[in-house]
Amino acid sequence: GENVEQHPSTLSVQEGDSAVIKCTYSDSASNYFPWYKQELGKGPQLIIDIRSNVGEKKDQRIAVTLNKTAKHFSLHITETQPEDSAVYFCAASTSGSARQLTFGSGTQLTVLP
């Protein structure tokens, strides 16, 4: 089955700086890679996603890049704000009949004011 590795496990940045979180996946059949933000006591919130036919996708301060050859994808957050502080999960899904998500282990991002 799919295995997703995520690092770093914790990341602290100063407000206004950029944050980068990286993930690698094992199953070459995976073709959908979402990122979720989870605040304490809440459900994961889909913040951006990318499909395997695209190399980069941007949405305001958030961008995701995908390198299919190397099987890794990254989340980039620019101009970080204190409200960006949360746990971020990457995930991967295959194109089979099941769309189940395999998650990385999460990154606790802390943006220091």
Added chain:
Amino acid sequence: AAGVIQSPRHLIKEKRETATLKCYPIPRHDTVYWYQQGPGQDPQFLISFYEKMQSDKGSIPDRFSAQQFSDYHSELNMSSLELGDSALYFCASSQGRGTYEQYFGPGTRLTVT
């Protein structure tokens, strides 16, 4: 916009008891996924349903069962509860079997004492 609704939000049960968790997907979403998230861990896929039929099965114990009803809501039934079943249980929904994007509910926190 309407989101995924889960009930109850908190549930306390004793060992060997039974629990039922409910999930109401986003309107017009016909696919439901259940995930279990232990403390400090990433969500683990349990089971999914598409158009009231089981679609895929993950690491769901035999003590657990689930179904999706005609109005697309889903219930996760958990019997012979064990201490290790204490976790957050999330339901996610998507529109159509071919759709990748999954939207998560706020979760049910189950505590087994």
